[in-house]
Amino acid sequence: MFTTRPEIAGTFGAVATTHWIASQVGMSVLERGGNAFDAAAAAGFTLQIVEPHLNGPGGDCPIILHSARTGAQSVICGQGPAPAALTVAKLKGELGLDIVPGTGFLCAPIPGAFDAWALMLRDHGTWRLRDVLDYAIGYASRGAHVVGRVAATIETVRPLFETHWPTSAALWLRGITPGALYTNPELAETYARVVREAEAASGDREGQIEAARNIWYGGFVAEAIDRFGREFAALDTSGRKHTSLLTGQDMAGWRAGTEAPLTHDYRGHTVLKCGPWSQGPAMLQALALLEGFDLAAMDPVGADYAHTVTEAMKLAFADREAFYGDPDFTDVPMATLLSAAYTEARRALIGREANNDFRPGSPDGIAPRTDYAAAIARSGALAMAAGTGEPTVSRLGASGGDTCHIDVIDRWGNFVSATPSAGWLQSSPAIPGLGFCLGSRCQMFWLDESLPNGLRPGKRPRTTLSPSMVLRDGRPWLSFGTPGGEQQDQWQPIMLTRMIDHRFGIQQAIDLPSFHSEHWISSFWPRGAKPGKLVLEGRYAPEVLAELTARGHGAEMGGEWSEGRLTGARLEADGQIFAGANPRGMQGYAVGR
Template identity: 90%
Template sequence: MFTTRPEIAGTFGAVATTHWIASQVGMSVLERGGNAFDAACAAGFTLQIVEPHLNGPGGDCPIILHSARLGAQQVICGQGPAPAAMTVGKLKDELGLDIVPGTGFLCAPIPGAFDAWALMLRDHGTWRLRDVLDYAIGYAARGAHVVGRICATIETVRPLFETEWKSSAALWLRGLTPGGLYTNPELAETYARVVREAEAASSDREGQIEAARNIWYGGFVAEAIDRFGRSFAALDTSGRRHHALLTGQDMAGWRAGVEQPLASLYRGHTVLKCGPWSQGPAMLQTLALLEGIDVAGMDPVGAEFVHAVTEAMKLAFADREAFYGDPDFTDVPMTTLLSAEYNAARRGLIGREANNDFRPGSPDGRVPRTDYAGAVQRAGALAMAAGTGEPTVSRLGASGGDTCHVDVIDQWGNFVSATPSAGWLQSSPAIPGLGFCLGSRCQMFWLDESLPNGLKPGKRPRTTLSPSLVLRDGKPWMSFGTPGGEQQDQWQPIMLARMLDHGFGIQQAIDLPSFHSEHWISSFWPRGARPGKLVLEGRYAPAVLEELTARGHAAEMGGDWSEGRLTGARLEADGQILAGANPRGMQGYAVGR
C-alpha cells in the first residue's frame, strides 16, 4: 500500500509527535542517554513553544506510561480541577449564565500540564529539570519556526486582541509571518527563573524538581496568575467581561495525581485509557461493541466499515454524555459499561441503516439525563448566526484550539503516551510577565450539579484529551494518540482496528482516509450536536458516500487530507521499534533509529 513516508524502524528508540521540532528534541534526549520520560518531557515543553495555538504552559496534560523498572503502567492526571469559587450558584445564579463561556477567565481550571510533566520527570526520569527545559528555553529565547496555522489562528482573534486582550496583542501581534521566527522572551525567562529558583532551593535532582513544582503552584507563577485575574476583567464568549475565579490559593492546594489506567480487551490486546474524567473510556466501549462484529471481513475504506464503526461510536459517546464524570465526585458504572453483557445488548441496536437518535443506555438500571435537544438547538443557532455574517470569532474570540501528542519508546522498553493541550494563545488573555495564558477546559462542565459532568469546585471537567497504550501478551506494545477534541477517540479506534483487524502498520493506518461523526453533544462551547452528521475524508470513493447517504447518514465529504493527526510507536517481539506520524498539515514526524 502507498504511504506518504516510510514507517520508522530501529532498535534504539523512537519519538513521534505532532511537530517535527519536538520529535527531534525528544530524539536528541534519547541520543544523549536520557530515557523515554526525559525525552517526552523535553518534547512536551518544546511543543508549548512551537505549537502555541494548540497547547501552552497553562494547559492540561494526561499521560499514560509504562515503566520498565516497575514493570507496570500508570496514568498521570494533569487535568486540573475547577477552582473553589467556581460554583453553579456563582455562574448561573449570580452571573446569569446558562452555559460556561468558551474563552476568557471563567472557564479556567487549575493549570495541570507543568505538574504532570514534572511529576513524571521526578518519579521516572533521570535528567535534571535544567537539562529538560533547556530546549524550550532556547527556542523561546532564540526563536522557533512559525507554521502557517499559528498566523491563521492569530488572525481569527486579532480584533479581540487589539480592542480587549491587550496583553495578548503585545505578545502575538508582532508581525509574525509563516516561515519566520517567533520568540517569546517572557516565557523563556519564566522557565529560566523557575530553574534558577529551584536550583537555589536544592542541590539534588529530585529536590530541584519538587522545588520547581512548589514555585509554579505557590511561588511567582501562581502569584502573577492570581494578581492578573483579580485586576483584569476579560471579555469572553458570553459577551461580557469577567474577573478570574482561579486564585493562587487554588493552585497552592493542587498537585497532579497518579492512577491506574482503565483496561479493555480488543482482539486479544489490552487497550489502556484514562478514567471517566476523560472521554477515553468511550474508545474502550467502541472497541467492546466492535469486538462482536466481523470488522476483519470489511473493506477498511468501504461503507460497511464506516457504518459499523460510526454506529458503535454513536452508542459509546451517548453513554459518555450520560454517565462520565470525575469519579471522585460521580459514581460512574464503568464496570458495567465495559462488560461483555452490556455491550452485547447494545450491539444489537446496530442495524444496516443509520440510527440518528441519541441513545444512551441504562447500565445497572440507571436513567440517563442529557440535554440533547438543547445541543441540537444551540448548533443550529450558531450555524444560523454564522450564515448571516455574525462575527462571533472576531467579536468574542470564539476560536477553538486543538491539541498535541507525544509518543516515545526507548532502548530499555519504557513507553510514554501524552496528550498536552489547552492554554492556547487564543483561550484567555496572556498573563503579563509570564508569556502564556490560562486554559479553558471548564467550558466542558454543565451548570447542573446533579449531572455526572456537572460543575462542582475541585472537580475535574470531563476532558477530551485521551492518550492510549496497548499491551500485547501482557507486554507494552504500542503508544499512540492524536489531537482532535471529540475526534480523538474516533480516529484512534479506527487506526487500531485497521492494524489489528486488517494487518496495517502504523504509517499505513495513519495515511488511510478516515472519518468522524458530530452526532453527539460536543464538549466545547457552545455544546452543540448535529444528528447523524458524518464527515468522510475527500479521498473516499464517491460510491462510499452514496451508500452511506442511502443508509441514512447525514454524510458529506471533507478535504482530501483533513481527518486525523495521529502518531504512534510500537515495540515488536524481535526488538524492532517502529513509528509513524500524520502527514496532514505537514507538521507531525516520527524519528528514530
C-alpha cells in the same frame, strides 16, 4: 500499500509527535542518554513554544506510561480541576449565565500540564530539570519557525486582541508570518527563573523538581496568575467581561496525581485509557461493541466498515454524555458499561441502517439524563448567527484550539503516550510577565451539579484529551494518540482496528482516509449537536458516500487529507521499534533509529 513516508524502523528508540522540532528534541534526549520520560518531558515543553495555538504552559496534560523498571503502567492526571469559587450558584445565579463561556477567565481550571510533566520526570526520569527545560528555553529565546496555522489562528482573533485583550496583543501581534522566527522572551525567562529558584532551593535532582513544582503552584507563577485575574476583566464568549475566579490559593492546594489506567481487551490486545474523567472509556466501549463484528472481512475504506464503526461510536459517546464524570465526585458505572452483557445488549442496536436518535443506555438501571434537544438548538442558533455575518470568532474569540500528542519508546522499553493541550494563545488573555495564558477546559462542565459532568469546585472537567497504550501478550506494544477534541476517540479506534484487524503498519493506518461523526453533544462551547452528521475524508470513493447516505447517515465529503492527526510508536517482541506520524498539515513527524 502506498504511504506518504516510510514507517520509521530501528532498535534504539523512537519519538513521534505533532511537530518535527519536538520530535527531534525528544530524539536528542534519547541520543544523549536520557530515557523516554526525559525525552517526552523535553518534547512536551518544546511543543508549548512551537505549537502555541494548540497548547501552552497553562494547559492540561494526561499521560499514560509504562515503566520498564517496575513493569507496570500508570496514568498521570494532569487535568486540573475547577477553582473553589467556580460554582453553579456563581455562574448561573450571580452572573446570569446558562453555559460556561468558551474563552476568557471563567472557564479556566487549575493549570495541570507543568505538574504532570514534573511528576513524571521526578518519579521516572533521570535528567535534571535544567537540562529538560533547556530546549524550550532555547526556542523561546532564540526563536522557532512559525508554521502557517499559528499565523492563521492569530489572525482570527486579531480584532479581539486589539480591542479587548491588550496583553495578548503585545505578545502575539508582532508581525508573525509563516516561516519567520518567533520568540517568546517572557516565557523563556519564566522557565529560566523556575530553574534558578529550584536550584537555589535544592542540590539534588529530585529536590530541584519538587522545588520547581512548589514555585509554579505556590511561588511567582501562581502569584502572577492570581494578581492579573483579579485586576483585569476579560471579554469572553458570553459577550461580557469577567475577572478570574482562579486564585493562588487554588493552585497551592493542587498537585497532579497518579492512578491505574482503565483497560479492556480487544482481540487479544489490552487497550489502556484514562478514567471517566476523560472521554477515553468511550473508545473502550466502542471497541467492545466492534469485537462482535467481522471487521477483517470489511474493506477498511468501504461503506460497511465506516457504518459499523460510526454506529458503535454513537452508542459509546451517548453513554459518555450520560454517565462519565470525575469519579471522585460521581459514581460512574464503568464496570457495567464495559461488561459483556451490557455490551451485547447495546450491540444488538446496531443494524444495517443508520439510527440517528440519541441512545444512551441504562447501566444498572440508571436512567440517563441529557439535554440533546437543547444541544441541537444551540447548533442551529450558532449556524444562523454565522450565516447572517455575526463575527463570532473575531468579536468574542471563539476560535477553537486543538491539541498535541507525543509518543516515545526508548532502548530500555519505557513507553510514554501524552496528550498536552489547552492554554492555547487564543483561550484567555496573556498573563503579564509570564508569556502564557490560562486554559479553558471548564467550558466542558454543565451548570447542573446533579449531572455526572456537572460543575462543582475541585472537580475535574470531563476532558476530551485521551492518550492510548496497548499491550500485546501482556507486554507494552503500542503508544499512540491524536489531537482532535471529540475526534480523538474516533480516529484512534479506527487506526487501531486497521492495525489489528487488517494488519496495517502504523504509517499505513495513519495515511488511510478516515472519518468522524458529530452526532453527539459536543464537549466545547456552545455544546451543540448535529444528529447523524458523518464526515468522510475527501479521498473516499464517491460510491461509499452514496451508500452511507442511502443507509440514512447525514454523510458529507470533507477535504482531502483532512481527517486525523495521529502519531504512534510500537515495540515488537524481537526488539524492533516502529513509528509513524500524520502527514496532514505537514507538521507531525516520527524519528528514530
